[in-house]
Amino acid sequence: AQTVTQSQPEMSVQEAETVTLSCTYDTSESDYYLFWYKQPPSRQMILVIRQEAYKQQNATENRFSVNFQKAAKSFSLKISDSQLGDAAMYFCACQETSGSRLTFGEGTQLTVNP
Amino acid sequence: ETGVTQTPRHLVMGMTNKKSLKCEQHLGHNAMYWYKQSAKKPLELMFVYNFKEQTENNSVPSRFSPECPNSSHLFLHLHTLQPEDSALYLCASSQEGTSLLEETQYFGPGTRLLVL
Numbered sequence: 001a002q003t004v005t006q007s008q009p010e011m012s013v014q015e016a017e018t019v020t021l022s023c024t025y026d027t028s029e030s031d032y033y034l035f036w037y038k039q040p041p042s043r044q045m046i047l048v049i050r051q052e053a054y055k056q057q058n059a060t061e062n063r064f065s066v067n068f069q070k071a072a073k074s075f076s077l078k079i080s081d082s083q084l085g086d087a088a089m090y091f092c093a094c095q096e097t098s099g100s101r102l103t104f105g106e107g108t109q110l111t112v113n114p
Numbered sequence: 115e116t117g118v119t120q121t122p123r124h125l126v127m128g129m130t131n132k133k134s135l136k137c138e139q140h141l142g143h144n145a146m147y148w149y150k151q152s153a154k155k156p157l158e159l160m161f162v163y164n165f166k167e168q169t170e171n172n173s174v175p176s177r178f179s180p181e182c183p184n185s186s187h188l189f190l191h192l193h194t195l196q197p198e199d200s201a202l203y204l205c206a207s208s209q210e211g212t213s214l215l216e217e218t219q220y221f222g223p224g225t226r227l228l229v230l
Contacts, residue, residue, distance in 0.1 A: 004156075033214050037221075043202055045221035052214045091157070095217065101170070102147075102206075102219055104157040 002027045002094050006105035013082045014113050020067075021077045021108045023092030033095045034068065034075045035102070038088040048090070051075065079110075087112045117141040118222035120205050126228045127195065135190040135225045137205030145210045146188040147219065148180060151202040163188060164210055195229045202226050 004025045013019035025034070036048040051059045051068050058066050063080045075094075079086055092105040118139045127133050139146060148160040162170035163182040177199075179191040188205055206219040 033217065035218070042223065043226070044223045045204060045206075047218060047220065050214055050218055095219075097212070097217070101159060101162075106156050 002032075002096060002101070002103040004092055004094050004103050004105035006090075006092055006108050008108045009106070010109045010111070012111040012113060013079070015084060016081055018078060018080045019082055019110065021079075021090050021092075021110065023075045023077070023105055025073050025075060025092070025094045025103075025105075027073075027094060027096060029096040031097045033097065034066075035093040035095070036064070036066070036075075036077045037091045037093060037104075038086075039091065039107075040085075040088040045091075049077065082112050084112050084114060086110065118205060118207055118220055120203075120222035120225050122225060123223065124226050124228075126230065127192070128230055129195060129197070131195075132191070132193040134192065135203055135205075135227075137188040137190075137222055139186055139188075139205075139207035139220075139222075141207055141209075141220060143207040143209045143220075144185045145208045146182060146185070147206040147208075148188065148190055149204040149206065151204055151224070153201075157204065161190075192227075195227075197229050200227055200229045 032053045034051045038046050049061045049064050065078045067076045089107045091107045095102045121136045145164045150158045159172050160174045161180045166182045181189040202224045204224045205222040208219045209216040
């Protein structure tokens with residue numbers, strides 16, 4: 001069984017600055033996928049970034065990047081040049097390639113201060 | 115605009131009512147999912163359908179009854195619910211395959227359900 005842990009229930013950042021959200025996971029599989037989703041007040045769950053576990057290179061999507069440490073089972077999200085629209089609940093998730101089950105962490109509420 | 119739509123967006127029902135939630139995906143996917151999101155809890159997977167066949171039922175009470183008539187539509191029929199079933203119900207879809215691109219799940223906007 002997979003588990004995903006987000007140890008920061010809340011984070012805040014000043015507009016234009018950088019923030020890092022932490023995520024650790026546990027899985028018995030050697031290959032799996034990792035995701036970050038954001039959920040703004042509208043409650044729409046939006047894909048932010050994704051990573052395949054067998055790829056060493058960290059994924060990047062514009063201002064969003066990850067620090068994937070496979071041995072440590074860590075998958076943190078870095079948001080650069082934070083914008084007011086980045087304010088949301090951020091969920092880390094893990095999916096084993098052998099099945100469809102997507103396991104979510106408890107989320108980190110990010111506040112962006114002007 | 116999302117490729118996954120859900121109706122209604124909000125629903126209030128009594129414990130003796132029967133209602134249905136609808137999900138439709140316009141992405142050409144062949145797998146669909148129901149999730150429950152309660153306050154202060156992680157998203158919980160309820161049901162998984164692949165090619166219209168239910169492949170997972172995550173110990174969901176029988177008062178929740180899913181239906182998947184085709185790969186584009188998914189329903190969740192509700193009857194004799196309890197107040198603790200009040201939550202946001204999210205639908206998602208993906209394409210069963212062997213790549214990260216295919217297996218990424220895309221979510222609808224959710225139905226906020228309140229059971230009185």
